[in-house]
Amino acid sequence: MSGSLLEVQNLDRSYGKVHAVRDLSFTMQRGQITGFVGPNGAGKTTTMRIAATLDVPDGGDVRIDGVSVLVEPRLARLKIGYMADQFHPYPNLDVLQYLDFFARAYGLRGDRRRRTVRSVAEFCGLVEFADRPATGLSKGMGQRLHLAKTLLHDPQLLILDEPAAGLDPRARIEFRALLKELAAAGKGVLISSHILPELGEMCDSVVVIERGQRIVAGTIAEIQRHQELEQAVVARTIGDAAPLQRFLLTQPHVGEVAIDGARLRFAFGGDDEALAGLLAAVVQQGLPIVEFARAEADLEDIFLKTTKGRLQ
């Protein structure tokens, strides 16, 4: 099918005097992972709940694969997997029984149900925990179970509200790999998180909102270009970094230089040729340099530059 997988159109939602979401619009394609970031209370959860048909907006609409969540909520529900920011399993049920119940609830029957439950449990690394009580899992394992439940009916669009909160570093890396695998299989993933370096690493694009309004949207590179964020360069010398700092400050295109231990980070406004010239000059000066590279595109910078930290 053509068209976007997710289209948020002029969404509005107020709670009394709090305008949680105002005139928010963005789109998302298939096979993409889109990060949804903003300060606390920016309206991320509200937007995601509306997209998941669990809340209704005061104005605007959300289309999933062309289906309006307001006109055809039942159809839309089958296309999405929503992982809420909180997870409450049933008491007195095993992990497998829990998954089995939701597989039944999604209308899977017979062998298909058993196979799906098994492969989803394997995919999320839950097999060892199959007969643990679902209420007795650690936070991270609970998140995995929650994700597994979300994947049971093979949804086209995953809406994940802070899914990585509480995961250990290894689990996070695995989780990231899972999401990338899902995106490679053609699913869309809309994911909110406050762990920006990680989000920046896996997302194809981001939407930044603050106080319910869209601040910027696009790929990280696009936003950087658009925001004219100065490219940063990181350098490291052997021993004291102060001589290098003093030298850099005398050079053209170099902005602020910050020392962080043996490392230096400085803003650089020139192009690649100018950067090569700078490196040659440093070497000529006889400064013992061991590392010299442009810093990776950074979602944190975008976040800090575009949002103003006004909470609501």
Added chain:
Amino acid sequence: MTTITTDDPAPALRASPWSRLSDRLNPILVREVQQAIKGRVFPLTVFATLVVCVSIALFAASRHSEGADGRGAFYAGLATLVPLVIFIVPMHAYQSMRTELKGGIVEQLLLSRLTPGAVLFGKLQTAMVQFVLYVSVLAPLLATTYLLRGVDLPTILLSLGFAMVLCLAATAFAVSSAAQAIVPALQGVASLGIALGLGIATFGLIGFVLSGTYAMAIGALLRSGHLWPAVSALVLLAAYVTVLSWLAARSFLVHAFENKSTGFRVFLFVAPVFAYAWMLLAIELRYWSEVFAGMTFGMTLIGVCFGAFMVTEQRGLSPRVRAHAPAAPALALPATVLLPGRDRGLLCYTVYAVALLLVGMLGWPAWGSSTEAKLLGRSGLMVLVYGLVYLSIGRWLRGRLADNLQGNHIARVMLPLLLFLCIVLPVVFDLLVSDRVRGWHLGHVMNPFWTIDQFVGDRWPRAVPVLIAVAVLMFVLQLPIAGRALREVTAAIAARRARAAGGATAAAAARAEE
């Protein structure tokens, strides 16, 4: 399809017979059974019941040698069953629904393919499984008492039948009360209502059984030949409560833009058909007069209660309902009465009132000769007109509030409050002015209870012209509202037809291109 759900080449898990059987069952039922087996409460309850039953049976058997029959033991067993099926089973359903609502689990459920109806139905099935289990625990006791010749088979079967019907209705009521709690403001009310309602019912029934009144009543019933009307009435009543609970639970669980009203409105019109059919089929001719008058009067009250909900809805059609309006223009009129919206709600009440009036006009010449029937008929007429007045005010009030679900709830509290004030304020005024409440005067005209009481008797002829005038006035005032309600529906129908035609044209164009 992704890696996740593609067919797994791993050797297929062998399906146990239970797994195969459970494919046909409601998922909720399967889960509740699994939870019950893992949990502690259920096995304990069953064990305790078993102990009680065995004790009673042993006691009865030891007494039998002294010449007592098994009658006492049977009713003791029945009294054991009452709290189980009227309190424990419905409370279990209530608790499980509450757990789901509290943890937001219900949202996960609603995102699945399970409909709210399937959720409720699964809970009812669970209740029935528990019922059968408790009865089978009781079975040895029942067999003992039967063998001791204390009770006959019809009594046993009838008692179990009653217990089952009550268990179903109580569970449906409990689940729908729990579902109301999805609105936080109603949580306290729901919990209190359910605990009180079920508690009172349980104690009342235990008393009824243990005091021997039940034994006498059922004996009399079995001998009198009124068995069929009584049993059918009970079954119909339980069905009524169950369907109503289902509608209520559904209305709280479905998406905010789904159509929650049409079910109630259709039910409002269909239930009386069943009631009258029951009268024609199950009641002897000589009782028709009383039964007809009583039922018709009851229906006027039910109509006002439904009306209070209908006129406090949001005004417009939701995007979903609009998109799913009927396609045939001929359906515009019935749709205007049955589709959601407070304007259409008031119209729906009016149509219901007129229909009831017509039924009354057909029935009263034949069966309305007795004094009681006449009084009931007049009261019913006044209730209908009062309903029209109060519901019109209610609709207007609702229009002053925010156009969201909260507004609906607030209006539903305000309407009874308004009635209360209309009753109390004139009384307070009388007390302040003259230190005592004088007789009825015009200030009490908005007090339906007193006014009806004053005018159904000798003063009826004075009330008739006023009633007609008020009814006509309310009717005329309603015309523009009804017109607007109709226009919204016809616009939705036209939009739907245009979309369908557009779709057809596009499809034809695509075919032509090929």
